[in-house]
Amino acid sequence: MSQTPIPVTVLTGFLGAGKTTLLRHLLKAEHGLRIAVIENEYSETPIDGQLLGDQPVQLMTLANGCVCCSIHVELEKALFLLLERLDSGEIAFDRLVIECTGLADPAPVAQTFFADEELCDRYVLDGIITLVDAVNAERHLQEAIAQAQVGFADRILLSKTDLAAAEQVEALSERLQRINRRAPIRVVEHGRIDLAELLDVRGFNLNADFGQALTLRPVLPRKDKDRISTLVLRADRALDLERLSAFMEGLLERHGNSLLRYKGVLEIAGEPRRLVFQGVLRLYGFDWDGEWGADEARESVLVFIGDDLPEEEIRAGFAEICG
């Protein structure tokens, strides 16, 4: 049975960052979408049926969503259960939002969508949205999990900016952008934000509009780097496909678990089309995209958001295949 996969939005952010507030706003907005929600029962402010009123929301609560290692199994079960109910006509929904606990690592959540063939067919991970509490970010970002949540993001949303000084918000934005140069940063006020920022983000797509999606935000350099940060590799001459593959394989073998997200648009020797790839941890996909334009500067760009990557070693390895 071939069906359009259900887009999934993962909502993450450290404790109290405003995930539930945002979710409430999303569920109440007039978009005509039927949204199913999976959340964890440890949320301090769970969404109760009363609050949702007659909103057509299917809510599922993970029994054991708090500990990273158990979330994968619980989530998989919940995803299958939703499909069962959908297929039996018991419920209807055309989108799914997963609210992670503040202490959850987004990695096992993202990986769940690539783990099983049926899940891959029926769901498509649309985007990871990370909320950052502008007041408490300095403290939160001391935790590796909070940095990882930022590193995995397709969108970063700053909450509680109404309670923070403008300079504080600016310094925080710069820091977040150094951690993750791909994700646009937006302000969310008490959960209010344009839905276009949350839905149809297509963070995991490999398709024609991918090239433009590889926009890197400018950052100011700083000596004291965060543990999670963005590494950008560039080459202005065509790459040899075999050498590139060997480089990528070696990188994934050695550092696969530290490569939170990565994307690339590449010029390959003897090939008029661009090669595009994207991945999360050890899972990745690549494809040929449209041809380079006649007047277009053909530059290969690879972007890795990684956890404590040995930058010099990776740069040296890349320089070798460019030589």
Ligand SMILES: Nc1nc2c(ncn2[C@@H]2O[C@H](COP(=O)(O)OP(=O)(O)OP(=O)(O)O)[C@@H](O)[C@H]2O)c(=O)[nH]1
């Ligand atoms: N001033 C201000 N308060 C906010 C904003 N967004 C959320 N809050 C408040 O912050 C508190 C935490 O918000 P929640 O939405 O419960 O946060 P959460 O991320 O779901 O929290 P956990 O599930 O416990 O991790 C609540 O009291 C919200 O009303 C904002 O933009 N400004």
